[in-house]
Amino acid sequence: MSLEIRGVSKAFGDPPVPALQGIDFVAEAGTFTAVVGASGSGKSTLLRIVAGMTEPDSGQVTMDGRSPDDLRRGKEVGWMAQRPALLPWRRVRDNVALAQSINPRPDRRLATPDELLEMVGLSDAADRYPHELSGGMQQRVALARTLSIGAPLWLMDEPFAALDELTRETLAEDLLAIWQRVRSTVLWVTHHIPEAVTLADHIVLLTPGPGRVAGVIDVDLARPRDPTSAPFQALVRQARRILRGAHPDRVVA
Amino acid sequence: MKRNWIVATGMIAGFLAIWEAAVRLTGTPVYIVPAPTDIAAVLAEDVADLLPAAGTTLLQALGGLVLGGALGLSMAAAITFWQQLEQGVMSLALLIKSTPIIAIAPILTVWLGFGPAPKVVVTALLTFFPVLINSLEGFRSVDPAIADWFRSVDAPPGQYFLQARWPSARPFLFAALKVVAPLSLIGAVVAEWMGASSGLGRRMWLAYTNLDMPSLFAAVIVLTALSAGVYRLVITAERRTVHWT
Numbered sequence: 001m002s003l004e005i006r007g008v009s010k011a012f013g014d015p016p017v018p019a020l021q022g023i024d025f026v027a028e029a030g031t032f033t034a035v036v037g038a039s040g041s042g043k044s045t046l047l048r049i050v051a052g053m054t055e056p057d058s059g060q061v062t063m064d065g066r067s068p069d070d071l072r073r074g075k076e077v078g079w080m081a082q083r084p085a086l087l088p089w090r091r092v093r094d095n096v097a098l099a100q101s102i103n104p105r106p107d108r109r110l111a112t113p114d115e116l117l118e119m120v121g122l123s124d125a126a127d128r129y130p131h132e133l134s135g136g137m138q139q140r141v142a143l144a145r146t147l148s149i150g151a152p153l154w155l156m157d158e159p160f161a162a163l164d165e166l167t168r169e170t171l172a173e174d175l176l177a178i179w180q181r182v183r184s185t186v187l188w189v190t191h192h193i194p195e196a197v198t199l200a201d202h203i204v205l206l207t208p209g210p211g212r213v214a215g216v217i218d219v220d221l222a223r224p225r226d227p228t229s230a231p232f233q234a235l236v237r238q239a240r241r242i243l244r245g246a247h248p249d250r251v252v253a
Numbered sequence: 254m255k256r257n258w259i260v261a262t263g264m265i266a267g268f269l270a271i272w273e274a275a276v277r278l279t280g281t282p283v284y285i286v287p288a289p290t291d292i293a294a295v296l297a298e299d300v301a302d303l304l305p306a307a308g309t310t311l312l313q314a315l316g317g318l319v320l321g322g323a324l325g326l327s328m329a330a331a332i333t334f335w336q337q338l339e340q341g342v343m344s345l346a347l348l349i350k351s352t353p354i355i356a357i358a359p360i361l362t363v364w365l366g367f368g369p370a371p372k373v374v375v376t377a378l379l380t381f382f383p384v385l386i387n388s389l390e391g392f393r394s395v396d397p398a399i400a401d402w403f404r405s406v407d408a409p410p411g412q413y414f415l416q417a418r419w420p421s422a423r424p425f426l427f428a429a430l431k432v433v434a435p436l437s438l439i440g441a442v443v444a445e446w447m448g449a450s451s452g453l454g455r456r457m458w459l460a461y462t463n464l465d466m467p468s469l470f471a472a473v474i475v476l477t478a479l480s481a482g483v484y485r486l487v488i489t490a491e492r493r494t495v496h497w498t
Contacts, residue, residue, distance in 0.1 A: 053404055072407045079405030085398035088497035089420040098416065102408045131497055149406065 008059035018210035034196035037206030078151035136167035317376020325384030376440035387429035391422025
């Protein structure tokens with residue numbers, strides 16, 4: 001399923017303050033696209049528009065001709081946010097199972113919650129409550145829950161941003177391993193350029209508020225990628241150059 | 254923990270000893286302030302009458318609590334589904350809250366008689382508003398990140414209510430219950446004062462009109478114990494059902 005974002009603009013407030021202006025790009029089916037920009041560049045707004053949670057003022061988002069609302073109704077969107085948003089009153093297994101029990105899609109062959117927890121390395125935590133887990137483990141549960149509906153589109157809003165660097169790297173590796181098996185289309189929002197180069201096939205760079213597409217970088221490196229390698233560093237520098245050019249007084253990691 | 258109990262028991266015993274000594278030494282008449290031993294004697298003597306009276310009051314209080322709580326909870330739920338109801342329901346609720354219950358208790362007795370009905374209604378009126386307000390707040394307290402996730406899977410409103418709103422509201426509901434459960438006993442007793450054939454309020458009223466202070470104090474002590482017991486029950490239920498906070 002390829003995702004087309006055509007001329008999407010959005011403003012908030014009165015008088016309207018533009019958050020996004022004329023965003024235009026395509027994420028091909030089964031590719032991993034990172035959207036990178038500084039705070040206030042409208043990355044999260046863009047993701048919410050794609051998820052059908054926010055209406056754009058103009059432009060449109062389609063996936064194989066279908067609107068974001070159609071995708072949501074068909075449970076074709078796997079959503080993962082910065083905070084794991086697990087239900088604290090349900091055990092880990094029940095959190096993962098919940099996504100399947102809501103609005104079920106019997107036509108889709110899905111892994112069981114226990115299989116998913118095994119996939120994210122949390123078989124032993126199935127009967128625990130979320131508050132008994134570390135932040136990294138909670139995000140693993142959230143990942144299992146995202147995978148549980150077998151959605152062909154994953155929308156991920158800086159899901160590992162609140163974690164320490166080591167946990168973040170481990171989770172990113174695990175996510176990539178799972179994604180390479182499943183090959184859903186991924187739209188990944190981050191402000192961290194090296195993370196985008198590590199994970200993505202394409203990087204869409206947004207200017208700081210209002211967000212416009214400052215440039216697109218194709219990451220043509222084999223996985224797993226070595227952050228110390230010269231081509232990797234060159235891509236990071238290229239992304240920084242584009243973003244600095246778009247707004248010289250902002251610093252992007 | 255054990256030491257806290259010893260300290261608390263010691264303080265209560267000390268207070269009772271000072272009270273007893275003050276009454277005895279000053280020769281205060283029993284119809285003004287009875288000594289703790291006078292009250293204890295009445296408690297022991299009248300236990301066979303006090304317990305059924307306490308049972309009557311408790312049942313009426315619980316009846317009112319369940320009625321007022323169910324009304325408050327269901328109206329709060331209705332508002333979360335149909336927001337256009339909010340203004341009407343809240344205006345009515347504020348009207349009920351602003352009405353002095355002590356003033357309408359006699360009217361209810363005239364309308365509904367000396368049986369349990371006016372007591373249940375008075376208690377329900379007392380408990381309705383706090384449960385409504387807290388439940389509404391609770392239903393609306395769903396973590397925005399959790400709400401987003403439910404939207405992402407296009408959860409139907411009923412499932413969202415049961416899986417997200419209702420559990421989110423439980424801590425708020427228990428906060429209300431901690432206030433209204435003991436209050437429901439006060440409501441029932443106040444209604445019994447206005448006219449009843451049984452109950453702790455009835456016994457208090459009789460003792461008051463006869464200047465029988467030991468009996469009045471005995472009824473107050475039973476009421477206090479009931480109130481503390483009900484509060485304890487709410488705390489225990491909260492610990493079991495809101496284990497994640």
